[in-house]
Amino acid sequence: AQSVSQHNHHVILSEAASLELGCNYSYGGTVNLFWYVQYPGQHLQLLLKYFSGDPLVKGIKGFEAEFIKSKFSFNLRKPSVQWSDTAEYFCAAQRSTGGATNKLIFGTGTLLAVQP
Amino acid sequence: KAGVTQTPRYLIKTRGQQVTLSCSPISGHRSVSWYQQTPGQGLQFLFEYFSETQRNKGNFPGRFSGRQFSNSRSEMNVSTLELGDSALYLCASSPDVETQYFGPGTRLLVL
Numbered sequence: 440a441q442s443v444s445q446h447n448h449h450v451i452l453s454e455a456a457s458l459e460l461g462c463n464y465s466y467g468g469t470v471n472l473f474w475y476v477q478y479p480g481q482h483l484q485l486l487l488k489y490f491s492g493d494p495l496v497k498g499i500k501g502f503e504a505e506f507i508k509s510k511f512s513f514n515l516r517k518p519s520v521q522w523s524d525t526a527e528y529f530c531a532a533q534r535s536t537g538g539a540t541n542k543l544i545f546g547t548g549t550l551l552a553v554q555p
Numbered sequence: 556k557a558g559v560t561q562t563p564r565y566l567i568k569t570r571g572q573q574v575t576l577s578c579s580p581i582s583g584h585r586s587v588s589w590y591q592q593t594p595g596q597g598l599q600f601l602f603e604y605f606s607e608t609q610r611n612k613g614n615f616p617g618r619f620s621g622r623q624f625s626n627s628r629s630e631m632n633v634s635t636l637e638l639g640d641s642a643l644y645l646c647a648s649s650p651d652v653e654t655q656y657f658g659p660g661t662r663l664l665v666l
Contacts, residue, residue, distance in 0.1 A: 475657075482645075539610075539611075540610055541586050541588050541605075541647075541649050542611045543600060543647075543655065546597075547597045
């Protein structure tokens with residue numbers, strides 16, 4: 440069955456600490472991968488995406504993620520977090536079948552709290 | 556460009572009633588997908604419409620239905636509401652099979 444796993448449900452960091460959120464997927468075939476963020480009271484926003492090519496992708500607000508095919512992983516990283524990064528982060532996967540569907544399978548989310 | 560809009564933003568219904576939620580995609584986007592977000596189950600895919608045709612459907616009972624109009628606007632309907640249907644319902648639009656852009660959601664409370 441298709442699934443996306445996020446290992447950390449709650450993460451608490453101090454400002455300037457480094458961040459790494461884990462994401463693993465289980466999918467038959469090739470996949471497109473995404474990280475979305477949901478700030479308090481706001482809607483889901485795209486942080487970054489991987490479709491193909493360079494496995495290290497850079498997104499908005501200094502975030503980056505690395506696709507490691509052999510580990511079925513797509514971990515999110517940021518070298519130095521800020522209080523404004525406090526939010527819930529979702530990893531998602533989409534079957535890459537050339538135009539069949541936009542269906543996203545989401546992980547359960549990681550709630551990040553950054554202490555000033 | 557204006558983003559994805561959803562109406563209403565908040566809704567309170569009682570068990571057994573039905574509800575219709577509306578979604579207007581970003582101009583030019585032909586794909587509209589619906590998701591249910593709850594604390595217990597997270598984000599779950601309901602269905603996707605593309606050019607007025609349902610392209611994919613998630614594992615929800617037949618009480619959940621949807622449609623898409625020729626202008627790409629979409630509605631989803633939930634009949635015979637149950638307490639467990641209380642959730643944030645998110646709509647997302649996309650030009651085709653690409654990145655999806657989410658609306659603010661409709662928060663439904665079933666009493």
